[in-house]
Amino acid sequence: MDAPASENQTPSKNPGEKEDWYSLAMRYSKYYAGKVEVIPKVPVSGLRDFSYWYTPGVAAVSMAISKNKELAYELTGKWNTIAIVGDGSRVLGLGNIGGEGALPVLEGKALIFKYLGGVNAIPLPLSTQEPQRIQDTVSALEAGFGGVNLEDIESPKCFEVLHYLQDTMNIPVWHDDQQGTAGVALAALINSLKLTGRKLGDSEVVLFGAGAANIATARLLITAGADPKKIMLVDTKGILEAEREDMDQLMLHHKWKYELALKTNGSRRKGSLEEALIGADVLIAASKPGPGTIKKEWVSKMNRDAIVFAEANPTPEIWPWELKEAGVRIIATGRSDFPNQVNNSLVFPAVFRGALDSRSRGISDTMVVAASTELALCAEEKGLADDYILPTMDEWEAYPRVAARVASKAKEEGLARRGQSYSDYLEQAKEIIANSRRTISSCISSGSISPLPS
Amino acid sequence: MSEQRQKVSITRAKTEDIKSISELVIRLKKLNEEFDPLLKVREDALGRAQEDYRECVENPECVVLVAKKGDKVVGVVKAKTRERVYYQPRIEGAIVDFYVMPEYRRQKLGEQMIAEVISQLKRKGAGIIVAEFPFQNKIASTFYQKLGFRPVIGIFGKPD
Numbered sequence A: 001m002d003a004p005a006s007e008n009q010t011p012s013k014n015p016g017e018k019e020d021w022y023s024l025a026m027r028y029s030k031y032y033a034g035k036v037e038v039i040p041k042v043p044v045s046g047l048r049d050f051s052y053w054y055t056p057g058v059a060a061v062s063m064a065i066s067k068n069k070e071l072a073y074e075l076t077g078k079w080n081t082i083a084i085v086g087d088g089s090r091v092l093g094l095g096n097i098g099g100e101g102a103l104p105v106l107e108g109k110a111l112i113f114k115y116l117g118g119v120n121a122i123p124l125p126l127s128t129q130e131p132q133r134i135q136d137t138v139s140a141l142e143a144g145f146g147g148v149n150l151e152d153i154e155s156p157k158c159f160e161v162l163h164y165l166q167d168t169m170n171i172p173v174w175h176d177d178q179q180g181t182a183g184v185a186l187a188a189l190i191n192s193l194k195l196t197g198r199k200l201g202d203s204e205v206v207l208f209g210a211g212a213a214n215i216a217t218a219r220l221l222i223t224a225g226a227d228p229k230k231i232m233l234v235d236t237k238g239i240l241e242a243e244r245e246d247m248d249q250l251m252l253h254h255k256w257k258y259e260l261a262l263k264t265n266g267s268r269r270k271g272s273l274e275e276a277l278i279g280a281d282v283l284i285a286a287s288k289p290g291p292g293t294i295k296k297e298w299v300s301k302m303n304r305d306a307i308v309f310a311e312a313n314p315t316p317e318i319w320p321w322e323l324k325e326a327g328v329r330i331i332a333t334g335r336s337d338f339p340n341q342v343n344n345s346l347v348f349p350a351v352f353r354g355a356l357d358s359r360s361r362g363i364s365d366t367m368v369v370a371a372s373t374e375l376a377l378c379a380e381e382k383g384l385a386d387d388y389i390l391p392t393m394d395e396w397e398a399y400p401r402v403a404a405r406v407a408s409k410a411k412e413e414g415l416a417r418r419g420q421s422y423s424d425y426l427e428q429a430k431e432i433i434a435n436s437r438r439t440i441s442s443c444i445s446s447g448s449i450s451p452l453p454s
Numbered sequence B: 001m002s003e004q005r006q007k008v009s010i011t012r013a014k015t016e017d018i019k020s021i022s023e024l025v026i027r028l029k030k031l032n033e034e035f036d037p038l039l040k041v042r043e044d045a046l047g048r049a050q051e052d053y054r055e056c057v058e059n060p061e062c063v064v065l066v067a068k069k070g071d072k073v074v075g076v077v078k079a080k081t082r083e084r085v086y087y088q089p090r091i092e093g094a095i096v097d098f099y100v101m102p103e104y105r106r107q108k109l110g111e112q113m114i115a116e117v118i119s120q121l122k123r124k125g126a127g128i129i130v131a132e133f134p135f136q137n138k139i140a141s142t143f144y145q146k147l148g149f150r151p152v153i154g155i156f157g158k159p160d
Helices: A015-032 A047-053 A058-067 A069-075 A097-116 A129-138 A157-168 A178-195 A213-223 A247-253 A256-264 A273-277 A320-325 A348-358 A363-381 A400-411 A420-445 B002-007 B015-035 B045-058 B109-123 B138-146
Strands: A083-086 A120-125 A147-151 A173-175 A206-209 A231-235 A283-284 A305-312 A329-334 B008-012 B062-071 B072-083 B091-100 B128-131
Touching: A047 A273, A058 A069, A058 A247, A069 B128, A083 A097, A083 A129, A083 A178, A083 A320, A097 A120, A097 A147, A097 A400, A097 A420, A129 A157, A129 B062, A147 A178, A147 A348, A157 A173, A157 A178, A157 B062, A157 B091, A173 A329, A173 A348, A178 A213, A178 A305, A178 A329, A178 A348, A178 A363, A206 A213, A206 A273, A213 A231, A213 A256, A213 A363, A231 A273, A231 A320, A247 A320, A247 B015, A273 B128, A283 B128, A305 A320, A305 B128, A320 A329, A320 B128, A348 A400, A400 A420, B008 B072, B008 B109, B015 B062, B015 B072, B045 B062, B072 B109, B109 B128
Parallel strands: A083 A120, A083 A147, A147 A173, A206 A231, A206 A283, A283 A305, A305 A329, B091 B128
Antiparallel strands: B008 B062, B062 B072, B072 B091
């Protein structure tokens, strides 16, 4: 998979090569002018066909749906179509670059959705960054979409927007920078703990960076069984704790971080990351690009057989070889050129495949835990090793398996509009994903998708 | 949480509590600052809080209660009685500072502290109880309204 637009896809530690990816992306984007387009999926050989695809025949379909809105899932493409909505307020490591600036990323995401999950995803960058308008706009999309993927919305606004939409909409709403990143980190952690003989509930976990990714990771770890008192979040002001001086500011402006401050850090440790790492088993960093953001000396204070995920892009907070030198046993980064890539793309296509196949009304945290557990199991069945804790993106069989597990969980929780057995969900997901990849291949071989320009 | 509640006691503040109380009062004033730039906290505020509270603990018209878990001060309320020159009842008890540390909130501790301070103010002759807080502080507004308070007098500020 060499889609340059994936957020966790950074080509190389060699800056010269990175420039090559940049220039290729510019050249190809100019050549194709858009990565996705809408093409018919029904036969049209003449104008007569429009008498049933469109008027007058379509009126019967519209009338039927107007009497029973759930029929939109049976008679239109709603069941397999999602919106990818972003306001461009926090795009990759680029900051606030606006809706138009976010569009190439959203298009890339749509491509990954189709290629890995068989999901029709429509990029919808917004011309507003105001939370209320974002909420109103997304709420109004429910008629036509089976789900919504929020993308590149800054923290803490993203928590408020996601929470509101999950609460009020009857389709799954997901913020990939929160749940996708947290989901893949949990999967990686499950296997890292197995390799080092630890249990999640007993492990001392430090989360460095308290933005969208790590706040969601903390919440997901707690849902999965981590002891909140053994979790420490560290941000630019140091270790988060219930008596920190900025607690009242957090209460007013960042209630999610405030709640975690009350729940976590049972030992009441104060100070910097260096203090937090003394005696820690796990470090999950989603902070700012390194190298040098995290120092080797700090990491060396962690427990034996330590686990470190340095997720910042394009450069991890600390180089993997420095972590090795510091005695860390299991190392993961966001990059494909190092072992153990912690990449959201392992999660979001499958989660939506499962949510759509079950026609779920939402995506709960426990559905995400189910996705992470299944993803971890896919790697475990192949044989875990310190440098193999997650499937790679080309291990196709993982996607339908994760999808089916998510769909089954939706059914179990009463969120599914369409309840099936695990094996039926699995077959359905396999077929849709295989069909999607076949369609793309046949478009390429028939020339309707042009080859890359030389 | 209930264990935590049982261990917290509400008592009259003593001179030895003043250092801890002042730190809580500065948290309160910094919280107020969040609501309005006209409430920007002075650099010498901590020292002033210590002086003010030292005076208040000695003053019979003043009530300072602390919530303590063991020796640790986790909440403070300061109130005083004052004369209403034109209105009746003639004496009001005014709650002027009130702060509970974040992790001791949502456990009814604040309500208990207010109930206790009201009863002490009444013993000092107060016929009406008032509470002062920044106009924009909706949390305080909701809290007091739940306890039966209603808006009586507003103070508006105008920057230069």
